[in-house]
């Protein structure tokens with residue numbers, strides 16, 4: 600059975616087989632989720648936020664790793680499996696955010712001239 604997942608803020612949507620991890624689905628959708636451990640719940644770089652709908656319950660390893668952040672809707676993309684129609688939000692890459700802020704600052708300075 601295929602299920603749809605939508606990635607915000609891009610709005611990209613992809614259909615994947617139920618049980619696929621959010622990390623694997625993001626790769627299929629062409630959405631970049633940062634990872635260093637390759638999906639072994641070790642680096643904690645693949646955090647996403649969600650309302651939990653259409654996703655597997657927290658596994659014991661995920662519960663230990665994110666220690667209460669699940670109450671704010673945070674999950675690990677590599678440990679979370681898609682079970683139904685789901686929507687997740689992927690945080691902006693910190694490097695891209697820094698570049699975007701610098702470009703905005705520069706544009707404001709250019710307006711002053």
Ligand code: FES
Pocket residue numbers: 633634635636637638639640641642643644645675676677678
């Ligand atoms: S990819 Fe490293 S913790 Fe998820």
